[in-house]
Amino acid sequence: MGKKNEILVIGDYTEWQTKMFKEFFESFFLTSTLDIKNLSIGLRERIEAVAFKGHSELGEEEFKLLPKLKLISNFGVGFDTISIVGASKCGVTVTNTPNVLNDDVADLAIGLLIGLSRRFADGTNWIRSGNWEKFGEMPLNHSISKRRVGIIGLGRIGYEIANRLERFKCEIHYYSRSVKKCPPSWKFYSDAVSLAQEVEIIFVTLVGGRETVNFVNSEVLDALGVNGFVINVSRGSTVDELALLDVLESRKIRGAGLDVFYAEPKINRRFLQLDNVLIQPHQGSGTFESRRAMSELQIKNLKNYFSGIKLVTPVN
């Protein structure tokens, strides 16, 4: 085996991920893109590939510091902080790790709905507090099966959610920019407010980024109404968080299951006062199985680049 290729590894990685990088590459580890400028000119001018993860900005300023850069292999589906326009302009290809996490995110979304609607936290507390023994049954809650469900953004993850919910005998409605290839019984809407008027549960599975900021706004939430649930497993930015907090506090919708937040990992403290939410710390793809598959795909893209083989999952 010849000399290993050099890469820059930016972001927080676990021990086993760090080990994987070291196994295949001569790896230089940085916590943030802000640290690139602290590398020696010699190294900066040799680096052709970056393994990227996380929340720091990666744009033209960084591309200037890495003049030979050709590949950003991103860990994750979303790459909100990478300037794709800038990358394309500088001849840099970005890859991501789609698909391998779809099932886990879809599972989490379904679980959020069930845990929220069937009030798992209350149920557990009903036992722990002694109420079950003292007062009998916990208060009744609401069925999931046979509900009218709306998917906002029928991408791969939205599809997986809808596909699971068919077996829960739910009616599937979806908003998307165009009609998607899907079972004919799934009803298309070109407008999210019209969709929200027809359904009782909304799953938000939009892509992140500027175009979808506050896409689920107070108009959509009002249209959903008092029996409505909102489940968001996309990005905190896709839902107008203050509008959501307002309707949750005033009980204008029934509840929300949220894996993502606007300023995560900082969370608006108003969420912590609510009893009609089920909140999770952006753990949609947080399984051993998904993370392993994501890491393998991130590394495969890096390997393919250095071998001159077609990239597996280019974005631009």
Place this chain on the structure above:
Amino acid sequence: MGKKNEILVIGDYTEWQTKMFKEFFESFFLTSTLDIKNLSIGLRERIEAVAFKGHSELGEEEFKLLPKLKLISNFGVGFDTISIVGASKCGVTVTNTPNVLNDDVADLAIGLLIGLSRRFADGTNWIRSGNWEKFGEMPLNHSISKRRVGIIGLGRIGYEIANRLERFKCEIHYYSRSVKKCPPSWKFYSDAVSLAQEVEIIFVTLVGGRETVNFVNSEVLDALGVNGFVINVSRGSTVDELALLDVLESRKIRGAGLDVFYAEPKINRRFLQLDNVLIQPHQGSGTFESRRAMSELQIKNLKNYFSGIKLVTPVN
């Protein structure tokens, strides 16, 4: 409209249920079967039908006190405390309320698996404790999709669970007394230990009663192994609870999602010390939708009896 027929209503009912009984019948309300003996002879000797719910015993002793009894219309699928043999001997037909709650119980079972495997309680605490902000991601957990799943007792509820899990890309294995009509990819086992050896997740959906007491015993749990989850939505009696507590405490299985307990609503305090369980207070059918449908079916059986029409859901 003529005079209303008289019925005895035994058990705990909600206000709207009480109202429904009064609307259709001349109803006499008792908390327990122990109170039957306190009724006047005149009433006892007129009663032909009982609306029954709950945990008190209903057997030959009670049938002697109600010599004209012809129908016990039970609220719920299970009727563990009714002597069916005794009822048949005395010419009493028992009806129950099956099917209308299958979806809700199946939903709860799926939710228990997701909430347990994806560690919802830990996720929420990770946010509330400030750990997300301080330390980043919560620890990784385990996927549900693509798992090998075993259904112990492929009745109607077991079928609904398996049918949902197909869309989670799970492999379906099942134990039953005989091969069931089901998709050919679902694999039959005549022995629960062999099943447990092949799967990572067990759903217990057996009928209650004497024949299934401690059916899931320490041998089955040992065969399931350290990566195994047990979900029980049937009856507390179907799983050897002390054996289950032992393997949970010693981490010989990964966790359990439980809606039912041996001495419920009393719960073995050892469950409250565990961080690898998700416990619920027997709320499988505890939705407004299911309870309404169950009440309607219970009353339909009573009405049919008095109209001389075929009972909807006779058991014996």
